[in-house]
Amino acid sequence: MEIVLPEPVQMLKQEVRRFIQQEVEPLNNSIEETDEVPEALINKAKDMGLFGLTIPEEYGGIGLNTVGKCAVEEELGRSNYGFATLIGNHTGISTMGVVAFGSEAQKEKYLPAMAAGDIIGSFALTEAQAGSDAANLRTTAVRDGDGWILNGEKIFITNARGAGLFNAMAVTDKSKGVKGISAFLVERGLPGVTVGPNESKMGMRGAHTASVTFQDVRLPADALLGQEGQGYVSALKILTKGRATLGARACGMASRLLDLACDYARERVQFGQPIASYQGIRWMIADVAMELHAARLMVFNAAAMLDRGEKAIKEAAMAKLFASEMLGRAADKAVQIHGGMGYMRGMMVEQFYRDCRIFRIYEGTSEIQRNIIAARTLEG
Ligand SMILES: Cc1cc2nc3c(=O)[nH]c(=O)nc-3n(C[C@H](O)[C@H](O)[C@H](O)COP(=O)(O)OP(=O)(O)OC[C@H]3O[C@@H](n4cnc5c(N)ncnc54)[C@H](O)[C@@H]3O)c2cc1C
Incomplete structure (x- = not known):
């Protein structure tokens, strides 16, 4: 199987690579130091249309399908992970809810501003007791006249600090289990919405992660996203697509690690020869190249299935799982090939070694991906 991208996607991929090399790379060290993506860079990304990658053209976006999004994610993954998270999350799980399940009125209200980057989206599912057990929510939305009253706390929410709109899942009917969970579009400015401080993390410097508290937030009737009781199912659909695209980002990071490892191995001389001449090093490079190739095939296969309208739950889980674990091995080998230099702050391989753990x-x-794959496999 060959991954053949349509010409406009190939061109966009090249443009994104150029943007990242020229605009993002020079700021990498300062993003690492400050834990902030500078406003000036965000504005340049807005000008380039990066916030609208997956938003349909009729609402001001570029309208990429899943294969196209994966192609761009590979480029995002090759550089600063804070920037990659900002763009990748917003144009992925955070806008997908409105794009896939929004009413025409919701699309018209939010998507043009989201495509322009003037409203940043954020996907708010996780709670303290509901991580892997994501349906075990305590956040509730109780009917109040023609609207709803929302109460609860979400944790570990990506992009929450800059977000203008949350896609938040809440229990609307506890007696119905997962079918009693609904999704809501919650505007940041509503009274009772509070965002916590940015969490200090192992890596992902520049990517903001925070808690979001909803205290007696009065939501209008039209804040409901999709059908009442469909929130959990829609979250799983969003996450399935997100997994394929996250796998692509993992491939991007692994491809950069491979480039860095190859460059270093060619240049570094020990015992009178470049270390690239030693079999111990060559076999590490071969393993990374081979596993990266396999991961890319899995990622683009899952993405193509999703674009054909197939569910691809198992294939997306396999792609995310394999690509994430492949990336972990690639980062470990890249650090090893760099020897002591690989352990030094300021080296991209050291940065990626920390960043990649989140995948x-x-x-x-x-473990949850394995559970999904096993369940689908045993079902036959
Ligand atoms: C930096 C960061 C950003 C995030 N961004 C978002 C976001 O934008 N929106 C959002 O909603 N959430 C977000 N999350 C939450 C993230 O999706 C959860 O952290 C993740 O799903 C795991 O949940 P948990 O942390 O509660 O771990 P737990 O569920 O407590 O898991 C602990 C361990 O137990 C294992 N385990 C749990 N259940 C099983 C099982 N049945 N079988 C085998 N093993 C099991 C897990 O695999 C894990 O190893 C983010 C998290 C982080 C760290």
Whole structure:
């Protein structure tokens, strides 16, 4: 199977690579130091249309399908992970709710501003007791006249600090289990919405993660996203697509690690020869190249299935799982090939070694992906 991208996607991919090399890379060290993506860079990304990657053209976006999004995610993954998270999350799980399940009125109200980057989206499912057990929510939305009253606390929410709109899941009918969970579009400015401080993390510097508290937030009737009781099902659909695209970002990061490892191995001389001449190093490079190739095939296969309208739950879980674990091995080998230099702050391989750990945890841990794959496999 060959991954053949349509010409406009190839061109966009090249443009994104150029943007990242010229605009993001020079700021990488300062993003690492400050834990902030500078406003000036965000504005340049807005000008380039990056916030509208997956938003349909009729609402001001670029309208990429899943394969197209994966192609761009590979480029995002090759550089600063704070920037990649801002763009990748917003144009992925955070806008997908409105795009896939929004009413025409909701699309018209939010999507043009989301495509322009003037409203940042944020996907708010996780709670303290509801991580892998994501349906075990305590956040409630209780009917109040023609609207709803929302109460609860979400944790670990990506992009929450800059977000203008949350896609938040809440229990609307406890007696119905997962069918009693609904999704709501919650505007940041509503009274009772509070965002906590940015969490200090192992990596992902520049990517903001925070809690979001809803205290007696009065939501209008039209804040309901999709059908009442469909919130959990829609969240799973969003996460399935998110997993394929996150797998693509993992491939991007692994491809950069491979480039860095190859460059270093060619240049570094020990015992009178470049270390690239030693079999121990060559076999590490071969393993990374091979596993990266396999991961890309899995990612683009899952993405193509999703674009054909197939569910691809198992294939997206496999792609995310394999790509995340492949990335962990690639980062470990890249650090090893760099020797002591690989352990030094300021080296991209050291930064990616910390950044890459999150892939095996969020949007469903590796164990949860295995549970999904096993369940689908045993079903026959
Ligand atoms: C930086 C960051 C950003 C995030 N961004 C978002 C976001 O934007 N929106 C959002 O809603 N959430 C977000 N999350 C939450 C993330 O999706 C959860 O952290 C993740 O799903 C795991 O949940 P948990 O942390 O509660 O771990 P737990 O569910 O407590 O898991 C602990 C361990 O137990 C294992 N485990 C649990 N259940 C099983 C099982 N049945 N079988 C085998 N093993 C099991 C897990 O795999 C894991 O190893 C983010 C998290 C982080 C760290």
